[in-house]
Amino acid sequence: MMQVSNPLLSVAHLSMRFGGLVAVDDLSFDVGRGDITALIGPNGAGKTTVFNCLTGFYKPSQGRIALSHATSAARDIDVLTTSGQRHTRDVFLLERMADFEITRTARVARTFQNIRLFSGMTVLENLIVAQHLTLMRASGVGGLLGLLGAKSYRDAERAAIARAQHWLERINLVDRADDPAGDLPYGDQRRLEIARAMCTNPILLCLDEPAAGLNPRESAQLTQLLRSIRDEDGTSILLIEHDMSVVMDISDHIIVLDYGAKIADGTPQSIRSDPKVIAAYLGVADEEEVRAVSQEISTGLAP
Amino acid sequence: MWKRCEAMTRTNLTHALQEALRTALITAGLCFPLLVLRLEQDSSNQLTLQQRWSWLVFAVIGLSVARFVGLVLQDWRARAPRAEKPIAPTRPQLARAVSIFGLIALFAFPLVVLAFLGPSGSLKWINNYGVQILIYVMLGWGLNIVVGLAGLLDLGYVAFYAVGAYAYALLSTHFGLSFWLCLPLSGLLAATWGVLLGFPVLRLRGDYLAIVTLAFGEIIRLILINWTDVTNGSAGISSIPRITFFGLPFTAADNGFAATFALEFSPIHRTIFLFYLIACLALLTNFITLRLVRLPVGRAWEALREDEIACRALGLNTTRVKLTAFALGAMFAGFAGAFFAVRQNFVNPDSFTFLESATILAIVVLGGMGSQLGVALAAVVMVGGTEILRELDFLKLIFGVNFDPAQYRMLIFGMAMVAIMIWKPRGLISTRTPSLFLKERKNIAASHVGEGRG
Ligand SMILES: Nc1ncnc2c1ncn2[C@@H]1O[C@H](COP(=O)(O)OP(=O)(O)OP(=O)(O)O)[C@@H](O)[C@H]1O
Numbered sequence: 031m032m033q034v035s036n037p038l039l040s041v042a043h044l045s046m047r048f049g050g051l052v053a054v055d056d057l058s059f060d061v062g063r064g065d066i067t068a069l070i071g072p073n074g075a076g077k078t079t080v081f082n083c084l085t086g087f088y089k090p091s092q093g094r095i096a097l098s099h100a101t102s103a104a105r106d107i108d109v110l111t112t113s114g115q116r117h118t119r120d121v122f123l124l125e126r127m128a129d130f131e132i133t134r135t136a137r138v139a140r141t142f143q144n145i146r147l148f149s150g151m152t153v154l155e156n157l158i159v160a161q162h163l164t165l166m167r168a169s170g171v172g173g174l175l176g177l178l179g180a181k182s183y184r185d186a187e188r189a190a191i192a193r194a195q196h197w198l199e200r201i202n203l204v205d206r207a208d209d210p211a212g213d214l215p216y217g218d219q220r221r222l223e224i225a226r227a228m229c230t231n232p233i234l235l236c237l238d239e240p241a242a243g244l245n246p247r248e249s250a251q252l253t254q255l256l257r258s259i260r261d262e263d264g265t266s267i268l269l270i271e272h273d274m275s276v277v278m279d280i281s282d283h284i285i286v287l288d289y290g291a292k293i294a295d296g297t298p299q300s301i302r303s304d305p306k307v308i309a310a311y312l313g314v315a316d317e318e319e320v321r322a323v324s325q326e327i328s329t330g331l332a333p
Numbered sequence: 334m335w336k337r338c339e340a341m342t343r344t345n346l347t348h349a350l351q352e353a354l355r356t357a358l359i360t361a362g363l364c365f366p367l368l369v370l371r372l373e374q375d376s377s378n379q380l381t382l383q384q385r386w387s388w389l390v391f392a393v394i395g396l397s398v399a400r401f402v403g404l405v406l407q408d409w410r411a412r413a414p415r416a417e418k419p420i421a422p423t424r425p426q427l428a429r430a431v432s433i434f435g436l437i438a439l440f441a442f443p444l445v446v447l448a449f450l451g452p453s454g455s456l457k458w459i460n461n462y463g464v465q466i467l468i469y470v471m472l473g474w475g476l477n478i479v480v481g482l483a484g485l486l487d488l489g490y491v492a493f494y495a496v497g498a499y500a501y502a503l504l505s506t507h508f509g510l511s512f513w514l515c516l517p518l519s520g521l522l523a524a525t526w527g528v529l530l531g532f533p534v535l536r537l538r539g540d541y542l543a544i545v546t547l548a549f550g551e552i553i554r555l556i557l558i559n560w561t562d563v564t565n566g567s568a569g570i571s572s573i574p575r576i577t578f579f580g581l582p583f584t585a586a587d588n589g590f591a592a593t594f595a596l597e598f599s600p601i602h603r604t605i606f607l608f609y610l611i612a613c614l615a616l617l618t619n620f621i622t623l624r625l626v627r628l629p630v631g632r633a634w635e636a637l638r639e640d641e642i643a644c645r646a647l648g649l650n651t652t653r654v655k656l657t658a659f660a661l662g663a664m665f666a667g668f669a670g671a672f673f674a675v676r677q678n679f680v681n682p683d684s685f686t687f688l689e690s691a692t693i694l695a696i697v698v699l700g701g702m703g704s705q706l707g708v709a710l711a712a713v714v715m716v717g718g719t720e721i722l723r724e725l726d727f728l729k730l731i732f733g734v735n736f737d738p739a740q741y742r743m744l745i746f747g748m749a750m751v752a753i754m755i756w757k758p759r760g761l762i763s764t765r766t767p768s769l770f771l772k773e774r775k776n777i778a779a780s781h782v783g784e785g786r787g
């Protein structure tokens with residue numbers, strides 16, 4: 031296990047069972063503050079399941095998922111664990127929290143493997159819904175301030191639109207702001223989903239296969255966007271990705287899963303040469319796929 | 334190329350004609366014993382054989398023409414270039430023009446009718462058409478929040494209407510509270526029931542939610558029937574205080590409305606007042622909904638309809654979002670219920686059957702889920718349509734004096750509904766207007782908008 035000092039997220043002994051199927055098996059890993067961490071593995075390895083546990087969509091069968099906003103000693107997390115509470119001001123035990131609370135208070139945002147935009151709403155509206163909480167607070171008790179069109183509410187709305195516009199510029203979609211999200215090409219939808227997640231102001235952004243279905247040019251745009259999110263917004267990124275060139279290019283830290291268990295954990299350099307990883311990827315029965323995967327790994331190796 | 338096209342048309346036309354002829358023959362053969370021959374008992378109890386050739390002629394002509402037109406249309410459709418053309422969204426300006434016109438027509442309606450038909454002639458129009466339609470407009474708007482905006486299928490909406498009606502009936506007869514006090518109370522009580530229903534059913538989606546809300550509607554009705562001590566069972570509650578003009582009763586007495594304003598007493602005054610009252614209530618519903626749709630609450634409803642999982646991933650408490658939709662929808666039904674009770678000055682459980690829920694839901698679906706204007710138009714078409722079918726006496730000229738159009742009301746009506754749904758599968762107005770915009774407000778075509786799965 032790669033030593034991460036002062037981790038943002040610390041997953042310990044996480045297991046998820048569906049009946050007899052063990053989708054995640056005693057998994058432990060750390061996500062570094064300000065890093066791009068990649069979670070890779072063959073199909074069905076349990077990557078999406080890990081995400082679903084992190085973001086509260088599944089209750090893990092076992093394990094602890096601790097997120098600390100500020101630098102905190104491992105002892106703080108242990109104290110919180112024994113106290114039975116769900117979170118303190120800046121330490122959060124995600125396995126105890128509901129999905130919407132995780133986004134709201136623990137500030138972990140996510141995207142989905144199969145894009146989940148509000149396709150009947152405009153691009154702008156998608157980004158505004160992501161700022162629901164701020165606007166809700168501004169609209170006052172029972173939405174009264176909003177109903178009466180109070181100035182404080184209008185200011186908050188204007189700020190939300192400005193923030194949305196900022197993200198539209200970052201993903202190059204200002205011109206499509208008033209079009210339905212369902213009308214966008216696939217690559218734009220992927221970037222919009224990331225921008226929408228960023229509008230919730232997360233400290234950790236979890237991306238499930240953001241480069242899937244993108245052409246090389248769009249992949250390059252994506253890596254640029256992810257780097258800028260890490261460097262300019264100070265949001266750490268945890269991503270699942272099959273595209274090895276993207277993974278090797280941008281990750282600071284890679285974790286490899288196979289059959290729900292961790293088989294490797296380290297820097298891109300160490301992962302490339304790890305025989306267990308190559309075996310896992312090549313351990314696929316289908317000839318065609320074997321060739322595709324080995325080629326993919328070698329392109330990742332190529333720099 | 335052109336020639337070939339024409340030739341094709343000609344062969345297709347001959348084919349259609351042949352088919353029509355065949356249809357005519359089959360219809361004639363099949364329908365001859367059914368339609369033409371009829372045994373009837375005359376006054377001396379003797380059976381006589383009557384012949385109704387005209388019926389056969391109508392059937393044969395009708396079906397063969399339908400077959401012919403159908404085939405031609407099918408052919409034309411198949412050849413018309415049908416590039417995946419999205420239905421052009423209606424322009425916002427057009428919708429606004431229709432709304433303004435509708436609003437003027439609404440307020441002028443009773444006065445115009447009164448001017449043309451006089452006090453006694455206009456009663457039927459203002460009451461059966463005006464007030465009746467407006468009640469359904471209001472109910473449709475209320476349900477539109479739950480079904481159209483939040484995408485939660487509610488088949489028991491009438492329960493909240495019943496709660497509002499009984500709330501006014503009981504509060505006014507037992508405690509002598511005035512209508513204006515009871516109106517908000519009825520709304521609040523209905524909203525409370527909305528939340529109470531909301532809690533247990535929030536985890537359910539789609540069909541399950543529909544079934545539980547359906548059951549809830551029936552439970553409320555059965556309680557109203559069986560809790561005789563309070564509700565007086567199926568006999569209902571009568572002599573509910575009538576509406577007053579802010580304290581002035583609509584009676585012929587000296588302190589009545591007519592005497593105070595030096596008018597000749599007429600029952601039409603009360604009806605017109607009721608008309609404006611329900612018009613204002615409905616417009617209030619509309620105004621609040623339109624405002625809320627532009628606020629975070631309303632956007633959350635629509636986001637919920639589009640994708641509940643994405644909502645949760647963005648930190649929306651979907652439980653609370655659903656509860657607000659249920660509560661608000663129920664509150665408007667409660668207001669409508671109180672109005673219903675004061676208008677009828679009698680309530681019993683028969684007014685709150687599943688058929689009512691189904692009618693209101695049909696109005697929302699026909700109007701175009703989520704569209705306020707569409708729902709209003711659909712209420713006019715549906716409620717006005719069923720009423721106007723009572724008036725179709727000219728059909729007697731075709732089908733004979735024994736034909737009573739009122740008996741075929743539901744049949745004709747059902748066929749019209751089916752036709753509209755074929756023509757406009759997403760309702761009369763299916764485009765969505767975005768809640769806010771950066772440069773230009775562009776309506777969104779129905780094909781993108783979700784229908785909700787729960
Ligand atoms: N809700 C569920 N119920 C039952 N089994 C599940 C559920 N979710 C996931 N699984 C199973 O868990 C295993 C891991 O699935 P998961 O979706 O996490 O894989 P993945 O690594 O994301 O794969 P891919 O790369 O194809 O997205 C699979 O065998 C899957 O069938």
Ligand SMILES: [Mg+2]
Nearest residue numbers: 077078079143
């Ligand atoms: Mg997956």
